[in-house]
Amino acid sequence: MPDTPARERTSIALRAARHRTNLRRLWLRPFAALARWLDTGIDDRAMADEPHDDRIDWLRVVPFLGMHLACLLVFWVGVSPVAIAAAIVLYAVRMFAITGFYHRYFSHRTFRTSRPVQFVFALIGASSVQRGPLWWAAHHRNHHRHADTERDVHSPEVHGFWWSHVGWFLTRSGFRTDWQRIRDLARFPELRWLDRFDTLVPIALATALFALGALLERVAPQLGTSAGQMLVWGFFVSTVALFHATVTINSLAHRFGRRRFETRDQSRNNLWLALLTFGEGWHNNHHFFPGSARQGFRWWEIDLTYYGLRLMAALRLVHHLKPVPDWVAAHARAR
Numbered sequence: 001m002p003d004t005p006a007r008e009r010t011s012i013a014l015r016a017a018r019h020r021t022n023l024r025r026l027w028l029r030p031f032a033a034l035a036r037w038l039d040t041g042i043d044d045r046a047m048a049d050e051p052h053d054d055r056i057d058w059l060r061v062v063p064f065l066g067m068h069l070a071c072l073l074v075f076w077v078g079v080s081p082v083a084i085a086a087a088i089v090l091y092a093v094r095m096f097a098i099t100g101f102y103h104r105y106f107s108h109r110t111f112r113t114s115r116p117v118q119f120v121f122a123l124i125g126a127s128s129v130q131r132g133p134l135w136w137a138a139h140h141r142n143h144h145r146h147a148d149t150e151r152d153v154h155s156p157e158v159h160g161f162w163w164s165h166v167g168w169f170l171t172r173s174g175f176r177t178d179w180q181r182i183r184d185l186a187r188f189p190e191l192r193w194l195d196r197f198d199t200l201v202p203i204a205l206a207t208a209l210f211a212l213g214a215l216l217e218r219v220a221p222q223l224g225t226s227a228g229q230m231l232v233w234g235f236f237v238s239t240v241a242l243f244h245a246t247v248t249i250n251s252l253a254h255r256f257g258r259r260r261f262e263t264r265d266q267s268r269n270n271l272w273l274a275l276l277t278f279g280e281g282w283h284n285n286h287h288f289f290p291g292s293a294r295q296g297f298r299w300w301e302i303d304l305t306y307y308g309l310r311l312m313a314a315l316r317l318v319h320h321l322k323p324v325p326d327w328v329a330a331h332a333r334a335r
């Protein structure tokens with residue numbers, strides 16, 4: 001048998017090496033995904049020069065889907081008043097942190113506060129599984145800049161309901177933090193840390209709830225709760241409800257409701273969404289004038305987050321709440 005020519009031998013060796021690398025990559029993919037769940041800095045570094053990629057990153061999405069499936073465990077763990085109370089309290093506190101701080105403070109700078117208060121509410125916001133404050137604010141600033149155009153990743157007008165509700169943040173590009181948009185916030189190392197390790201705070205909350213449930217089961221059995229109940233109701237059910245309520249502002253508040261102001265986008269004012277999201281449903285008001293801490297421009301436009309911020313201002317925890325200017329208020333009264 002004649003000898004295989006040297007060139008052919010090299011090509012076979014190269015193909016075998018490539019095959020081994022591909023196999024190794026395939027094998028390592030779940031581990032790479034696991035690393036990226038824990039440290040989002042890996043994505044930001046790896047994708048710095050990558051072009052926009054709108055494909056859903058399925059491996060990365062597993063925890064998000066898992067959180068939804070975990071809600072079904074309510075049929076297994078049962079229910080008790082204290083577990084329902086934990087779910088409601090955690091919904092309310094975290095909704096306030098998302099609307100008051102992730103949105104009105106970090107994204108729009110509509111009031112001022114001290115660095116410790118800034119951190120505490122960034123921490124509570126981070127427990128909502130809506131990523132870190134820098135990622136959230138960067139996406140939201142992009143939304144206002146390009147609202148309801150091709151470059152608005154969660155416009156229901158351009159991309160449809162489901163994409164605007166749950167699609168846009170599951171893509172490879174959606175996972176990244178746009179550092180250009182949040183230079184003012186990126187100078188705080190503690191916020192960069194929260195953004196980079198954004199799964200740690202939710203995991204800590206879930207663990208604490210599990211431990212609290214186990215403790216209550218032992219010291220107060222008359223409450224009828226358990227570790228599993230506190231985890232499933234207090235963390236999974238509450239977080240999933242909080243998540244879907246928050247993203248209605250992308251998917252529904254640009255579709256259903258009244259347009260008081262002729263803004264360039266399709267934003268609407270919607271009382272039901274305002275109640276669900278503590279004031280964010282006055283979304284057409286907000287797109288017309290995003291610079292005020294208050295989003296309900298008339299006295300009857302219920303804005304729970306604003307009342308909460310007023311209370312915090314009375315306690316001297318926040319200050320310089322930017323008001324609705326007179327010309328905007330007059331405009332709102334006329335329509």
Ligand SMILES: [Zn+2]
Pocket residue numbers: 143147249250254267283287
């Ligand atoms: Zn909007």
Ligand SMILES: [Zn+2]
Pocket residue numbers: 103107108140144286290
């Ligand atoms: Zn906004």
